[in-house]
Amino acid sequence: MSTQTAREELAVVIGLEVHVQLETDTKIFCGCSTEPTEDEGPNARTCPTCLGLPGALPVLNEGAVEAAVKIGKALDADVPERTTFHRKNYYYPDLPKNFQITQYDAPICADGELEISVEGTRRSIGITRAHLEEDPGSLRHEGGSIETAEYTLIDYNRAGTPLVEIVTEPDFRSPAETRAFLAKLEEVLEYLGVFDANRDGSLRVDANISLVPESAVESDGSIPADALAEANRTEVKNISSHRGAEKALAYEVTRQRNAVRRGREVEQETRHWDESRGITVSMRSKEEEKDYRYFREGDLPALEVSDWRESIAIPELPDARRERFREEYGLEEESASKLTSSREIADFFEEIAETFDPDLAATWVADNLLGELHYRDMGILEVDDRLDEFERLIELVDEDELTAKNAEEVVLREMLDAGEDPETIVEREGLGTADTGEVEAAVEGAIEENPEAVADYHDGDDGAINFLVGQVMQRTGGSADPGEVNALLRDRLEG
Numbered sequence: 267m268s269t270q271t272a273r274e275e276l277a278v279v280i281g282l283e284v285h286v287q288l289e290t291d292t293k294i295f296c297g298c299s300t301e302p303t304e305d306e307g308p309n310a311r312t313c314p315t316c317l318g319l320p321g322a323l324p325v326l327n328e329g330a331v332e333a334a335v336k337i338g339k340a341l342d343a344d345v346p347e348r349t350t351f352h353r354k355n356y357y358y359p360d361l362p363k364n365f366q367i368t369q370y371d372a373p374i375c376a377d378g379e380l381e382i383s384v385e386g387t388r389r390s391i392g393i394t395r396a397h398l399e400e401d402p403g404s405l406r407h408e409g410g411s412i413e414t415a416e417y418t419l420i421d422y423n424r425a426g427t428p429l430v431e432i433v434t435e436p437d438f439r440s441p442a443e444t445r446a447f448l449a450k451l452e453e454v455l456e457y458l459g460v461f462d463a464n465r466d467g468s469l470r471v472d473a474n475i476s477l478v479p480e481s482a483v484e485s486d487g488s489i490p491a492d493a494l495a496e497a498n499r500t501e502v503k504n505i506s507s508h509r510g511a512e513k514a515l516a517y518e519v520t521r522q523r524n525a526v527r528r529g530r531e532v533e534q535e536t537r538h539w540d541e542s543r544g545i546t547v548s549m550r551s552k553e554e555e556k557d558y559r560y561f562r563e564g565d566l567p568a569l570e571v572s573d574w575r576e577s578i579a580i581p582e583l584p585d586a587r588r589e590r591f592r593e594e595y596g597l598e599e600e601s602a603s604k605l606t607s608s609r610e611i612a613d614f615f616e617e618i619a620e621t622f623d624p625d626l627a628a629t630w631v632a633d634n635l636l637g638e639l640h641y642r643d644m645g646i647l648e649v650d651d652r653l654d655e656f657e658r659l660i661e662l663v664d665e666d667e668l669t670a671k672n673a674e675e676v677v678l679r680e681m682l683d684a685g686e687d688p689e690t691i692v693e694r695e696g697l698g699t700a701d702t703g704e705v706e707a708a709v710e711g712a713i714e715e716n717p718e719a720v721a722d723y724h725d726g727d728d729g730a731i732n733f734l735v736g737q738v739m740q741r742t743g744g745s746a747d748p749g750e751v752n753a754l755l756r757d758r759l760e761g
């Protein structure tokens with residue numbers, strides 16, 4: 267029991283359980299598709315196995331195991347030679363078998379870590395374990411929230427989707443750290459190609475939080491197991507985003523602090539994050555492990571991964587790739603980070619950096635392209651089959667056939683909006699760089715038609731030259747070089 271008093275300084279302690287949907291074609295124990303079809307009705311992708319009908323047998327999906335091993339390697343975890351499945355028993359309508367097939371004392375990954383950086387401070391978050399399990403079906407509370415709904419509908423399309431549950435050590439000391447962790451984790455999972463962040467509900471978080479007396483925190487920042495066990499924690503469910511985690515936990519820190527200040531004890535309980543109201547509400551007292559009556563899943567033999575795990579390779583991960591970009595291409599931290607924020611962006615950049623100067627490639631991809639994509643709410647995946655067109659655009663600028671300004675503000679934008687290739691746009695908009703004769707003619711024209719500006723210039727008003735440059739730029743459709751125009755004008759007016 268907690269013996270916190272109002273006067274004691276309290277440290278925030280948080281541990282996460284992150285449920286990650288794996289991107290496999292079929293479900294974890296049957297051949298049903300994991301891919302929702304357009305306008306599909308409820309229970310469209312189900313079979314006797316994922317509906318939990320008596321006598322139906324599970325068959326383990328090899329792809330799900332491979333994905334879990336990749337995650338284990340990326341988190342620097344141990345993948346044991348042999349791993350087993352258990353039944354976790356509970357009664358809830360989203361689970362027709364009344365047990366969930368999961369892993370218990372021999373998970374597929376144990377003892378890993380993930381480094382995060384919050385406001386320049388690096389911290390390593392311990393990963394206790396990561397195990398495979400099946401997703402239950404989904405519930406739809408009709409006519410209200412989970413508390414007020416008149417009735418609830420069940421859809422088993424999600425039932426049997428492969429999940430990896432990643433359990434962290436209680437290493438977080440603030441809600442902001444959990445947000446950084448989840449963002450980093452998502453980045454790593456996407457690099458591994460095992461996860462799709464855009465899918466609804468593909469990352470779901472349970473957050474455990476307690477307050478412990480500051481005096482229990484050791485000088486190295488760790489907290490002894492007995493102090494952790496003694497603190498009453500709440501487990502907040504129904505969190506589905508990084509920001510949701512930070513907000514729910516910030517709310518919970520305040521709620522628990524208030525309880526302590528008023529001399530009340532924090533209840534050990536499960537709470538529900540109500541996103542729309544921005545509060546957590548009590549659901550039930552926390553179930554304990556013994557409530558689940560775990561026992562071995564007799565329908566699935568133990569899995570030997572000893573001779574297989576070595577052959578499962580993972581790609582270069584974001585941190586390593588960012589460091590390499592800094593060294594190999596001499597990029598600043600900021601553009602190296604932008605360019606490695608997804609594997610597709612990094613690949614796209616590296617293709618371009620093979621042909622062009624890395625600095626030029628970085629400016630075009632990190633600033634121009636990503637900026638324009640972001641503005642349009644588009645992602646790199648919508649253009650990564652147009653690498654060749656993009657290279658031709660940079661080539662036009664590099665060869666002085668197109669000004670950088672026109673390339674950026676006209677051609678690139680049209681490429682994204684109209685889907686046309688750069689040459690077509692240059693031709694249609696008449697954007698080729700003007701030749702010397704054309705520029706000279708435009709200079710003459712501007713001088714002839716603006717005698718007042720010319721007079722102002724001769725009276726010593728240097729601002730008049732800018733006006734004239736603008737006139738020439740207009741006449742050449744922006745295809746002249748402003749510096750060159752300026753020099754030509756001065757030459758002509760002085761001469």
Ligand SMILES: Nc1ncnc2c1ncn2[C@@H]1O[C@H](COP(=O)(O)OP(=O)(O)OP(=O)(O)O)[C@@H](O)[C@H]1O
Pocket residue numbers: 279280281282283433434435436437472474475476477493494495497499501555
């Ligand atoms: N004092 C504490 N304060 C906050 N978090 C804690 C504390 N002690 C443990 N935790 C965290 O609680 C989580 C425990 O998760 P675990 O799945 O092992 O148990 P559980 O929540 O009881 O089980 P489940 O939710 O799967 O039924 C871990 O993320 C751990 O870091």
Ligand SMILES: [Mg+2]
Pocket residue numbers: 283431433
């Ligand atoms: Mg758990």
Ligand SMILES: [Mg+2]
Pocket residue numbers: 283472501
């Ligand atoms: Mg839990």
